[in-house]
Amino acid sequence: MAKDLVVTLHDAVVLSSGFPLLSGVELEIEAQTLSVVTGANGAGKTSLLRLLAGLVSLSSGEGTVAGIDLVNGDLRQLRRRVGWLGHEGSFYNDLSVRENLVFAASALERPLDDIDAAAHRVGLGSRLETTTKALSAGQRRRLGLAWLLLRRAELWLLDEPYASLDDQGRVFFDALLADVVDAGASVVLSAHDPLRSATLHPREIVVRGGRVAGGAS
Amino acid sequence: MIRTAWLVAKKDLLIERRSRVLLWQVLPFGAMALLLSGLALGPAHAGTSSAGPGLFYLVMLFVALLMINRSYVIESTPGTRASVQTLGLDPAGVFLGKSLALCVELWLSGLVLLAGTVLVLHTGLHGALVALPSVLVTLAAMSAAGTLYGALTAGAQGAATLLPVLTLPAFAPLLVAGERSFSAALTHSGLWEWWLIVAVALVAYVGVGILLYGVLEES
């Protein structure tokens, strides 16, 4: 039986200042799978993830993400259903780890009791009162993950999540992603190179020149 | 909407309390601008001029521009904007929350600079106290207008320099109305039309903000 599709893109073009970030993407991603988008710098990895998150609009072509039409659908609805982790981090620098998580949980109407569990899960249990700007790059990435854990999104979009993680962090991250997929969500992440994971076997989507150039299951 | 407004206002004010930008950067700037106003008037007029209310609002206008800019800078740190967008907050609530936080910040600055006007420019204390309600309402209208114009320029090229070009014309009637009602308070003559202008501006900006803020947030 064919699985449900969480992403379908047909001839998707995204422009920015007259430059085609995406130049005609054809892509289908099945639900409850893990996919890794690879490609060189400027290939269009981040733009593809931003399109799937509803953060940029389609200039031409068509597509649906989590059942929402990218051309005529409500992009705000889409944004509420996806979890986004940019490679820069995703929080207010002057707030503490706890305050950032309280803000995210309150905005998403999630119980505040989940915060401690999420922080402990990503290894920031002892850093809850630390101001975010005092965190290291790796810890900020973990905070981003805690923010995502609170969301319980159906589609996780992670832009180069393995950057700034040590070996221990990578192992932890592999386990977390496996759990997320097992729990029924779909994950699309970007990376420069194919994933070197002992436990995960993602589908690879190679992006080149703003288009999907190939991929292996 | 109200829940989101409260959440956003609380977050903005908490960030302000942590960063102390208002206390250590904006208020000293306002105090210096007030002193420079006195110097610009010259020794003959600095302590005796009736220009106090006008200079107070001129300085408040600069302070407001800095604070509006600040209100959007905190949202535009790399990654924050995208992540907050994916929280799917109600745009009307975000507008009200940011306006409320900006209003509190401008009220605090207004109180300090009003005291400065009394002290440095020798504006009558009693008159300044009588003018206080009109000052607070004018600053509230400035906050609503500023939040809208801040959203218009957020993320645009040269946002910090574009903001004054777009905002100052909108602040012009508020400056006029604020200065006139302050002066009226000093001379104990009530001028209802100035209150009307400020009230109309406040209602118009809050109404338009609630209706159109979502349009500005979408990209």
Next chain:
Amino acid sequence: MIKQLSQRLLGPVTLLCLALTFWLGLWVTPPDRVQGNLVRLLYVHPAVAWVALYVSFGTATIASILYLWKRTRSFTMDRIAHCAMEVSVVFIVLTLITGSIWGRPTWGVWWAWDARLTSTAILGVLAVGYLALRRANDDSTLRARRSAVFAILSAINVPIIHFSVQWWKTLHQGATVFTSNRQLLVHGSMAWTLLLSFVGFTLLFFWLLRARYRLEVLRESTQQMMLDEALLLRQREGVM
């Protein structure tokens, strides 16, 4: 057929109306008892101000509202608003220049803190601000949305600014054409010339708007060609 004919006739009719206005205004109509030959500015300044404050700004505002309205949303509306605002800047500058020329002998100064003068100048800054806002946003959808909101905000601001400055201080002469009871203040050949100037300058606005709109469409089609080329180049990156 009628549309084509009216488009073809717009230019010649505009020129004819303006030529007639200048001929009547400069040679046929009499000088004023009080203002002398200065009164001839009556056939330029009010009509230019009418176009600047109401016709062009109004067109830009209505087009902006229609852009934001989901049922009528299209880049055509955005283009009309943009072009109308550009033409508006020209007319606002002309209003200020002709007003200053009239004000110098009447008030004795080039600039006075008059309600209409001040609010027109502020309106000019708003119109320039609109154009600056457009230049500061590269994304066409974001640019269209932001400019539409700004145009609407500016339209709301215009009466607030006007009344605030009017209550603040006013020197400007009262209504020029009608009294408050809607009775004509200008009569005979002067009235006809004045009316013709309003028609002529309004037609001039639409003529300029059409020309600017065509230019914008051309510019966008050139941009589209460049985009297609960029798209091909980008796709080739993937092949190499």
